[in-house]
Ligand SMILES: [Zn+2]
């Protein structure tokens with residue numbers, strides 16, 4: 483459950499545990515540019531920290547499907563996000579980028595927005611299937627982890643413009 487009933491918060495003495503799950507096809511995850519292999523598991527604690535101000539501290543865990551940037555093999559990486567978000571009914575507190583508005587008459591707080599924001603920022607960085615991945619041959623496309631391919635070593639790209647110039651001079 484990612485929504486917290488504010489009456490429950492009062493009953494809970496100002497703090498309440500949150501626990502829930504966002505399925506991969508949850509509309510809240512629309513536009514999040516990472517492919518999730520698993521639902522996002524969310525745990526946390528919402529705390530009342532003053533008049534109309536609530537602090538949520540949570541953890542979102544999932545597994546991300548990516549591909550090795552060298553050899554393009556599919557790789558799953560665990561993703562764990564520590565999230566701190568301020569939910570506030572005070573419009574002046576909204577300057578803080580980690581704060582989210584709560585309508586003055588709201589009876590519940592939905593922490594999904596904070597999870598979504600973090601996931602948007604957590605777009606997959608470069609992943610590698612293993613530290614010493616050899617990648618694929620740029621000429622024949624063979625996966626070099628399986629062995630050398632027999633292509634001649636690629637000409638040093640720095641000399642290409644010079645070679646082009648020479649060819650041009652020669653053809654004149
Ligand atoms: Zn690789």
Ligand SMILES: [Zn+2]
Nearest residue numbers: 619622631633
């Ligand atoms: Zn090759």
